[in-house]
Amino acid sequence: MGVSLGAGVALAHFGGERDGGDTASAPVAGAPAAPEPATAAPTPSRKATPGPKPTVKPKPKPKPKPKPKPRPTATKKKAATVPQSGPGTFTTASASGRVTGTSGPLRRYRVQIEDGVELSARGTAEEIEAILAHPRGWAAHGRGRFQLVRSDADFVIRIATPDTADELCARQGLDTHGELNCETTDGVVVNLKRWMLGSPTFAGPPEEYRHLIINHEVGHEIGIRQHMDCGGPGKLAPAMMQQIKGLNGCRSNAFPYDEDGVYITGPIVS
Template sequence: MGKRSVSAGQRRTQSRRRGGARRGPVRRLVLPALILASLALGGGAALAHFHGTETGATAAPPAPGPMAGEADPTTAAPATTPPEPKAKPTPTTPPATTAPKKPTVPKSGPGTFTTARAAGAVTGDRGVLRRYRVQVEDGIDLSARQAADEIQRILAHPRSWAAHGRGRFQLVSENADFVIRIATPDTADALCLRQGLDTHGELNCETTDGVVVNLRRWMLGSPTFAGGAAEYRHLIINHEVGHEIGIRTHMACPGPGKLAPAMMQQIKGLNGCRSNAYPYDEDGNYITGPTVS
């Protein structure tokens, strides 16, 4: 009984324990080997990246990603410029019609005159021949020659005096029987006052040597006259020349709605008549009315 007897089962148990103790170091060697093998097969890139970031190796850095708020240029859709809006057609608006600007009429002038250097043919075929000259006050924007041409046309109008045998007229520059002067309001007043006529800076008059036309009336017409200034000039000349041929008195309105006589002072009111610039109507009838002093 000096030695203990060991059964077979005990020997197997001891053997496993010793075998397990021997296998421990082997397991510790196998695991690193497996790791190295896997790295060699497919993990080289990961190992290189690991070494590059940790050891300072000069591996190429990864491409920088887009910053916050920026589109990734490799994936962003190409920028498109929105089409410019089509210009809307500009509506064509007709220009606004404005009344023609009234000419400026100076109140006074130097009192000296320029005579129109012009001569014309005789107007009319019956009656006394009366030669006239035209003068325009200096310093105003009116040509004496142009004024003379216009007066010549007025006296030759088919509804004026000469066309109906009430005299003949001829434009001359000297040796005239009477003169037609166009003057500023102050000068016209002074010339008319010599005949005892108060024209108030507004009216025309007839003097011993001829006719005085107020520049304001010549340029602007009359507020009581339905036509324009150009037509009113016919009334000025026909009225004042009417005095020259011997019609000394004025006339009144012959009745409501009728044409006012040329010898009526229409600027002072029409009294129911229609304004009219001519001594005769379109049928050649003399337009007359009651005589007034």
């Protein structure tokens, strides 16, 4: 009896040692199982339905900047070459024209250019023909008719270097100082310097001053022998005034008549 009791006590003591350990104990047989915790069913994930993609307008390509146009390079006008002297021989323009003017005596003229200068004889003759046909000139107002010819002329218009012009004018007793034009027994001598460069006292370009040269010298040819002076301060200078020697208060002018057809005159001086 005593031995069986001791054995049970020993078993009981041994089981208590196991319950006090750190390891979880196994369930007792026949005891109801603890209910498992309810687990919420997983909610199915909703996939977002993609909406229509926004239309993205392509950025406009920048327009290419126009290339700057190259600026034209200003070309300097070649300065006129005026030789001081020449050979003293002349080329006659091989040109002829129609009669300019409707009344007055017919005066036929030819044009000669000294050899070796940079002037076209034909081109210069045509320019002189246009000067004599100008609406403010002699022919337009009944002071004579003019015709460019190659030969059988009533007078000649010569354009000569300053030295040659001085020589031709000196034969008539005139001193032109390498600067002036003159009238001779057979026609007109035009100083090349004046034809190409104009006059320091004339307000217009050389092309306009050529009108004054021809109108003044041809004025002598049609019988206006004397020179005129300024008709009053601020007035147009007469074509028969030696304007290169000074304007005396007048305005430079290349034509015998004004725009209203009035003859421009002034006091007689020589």
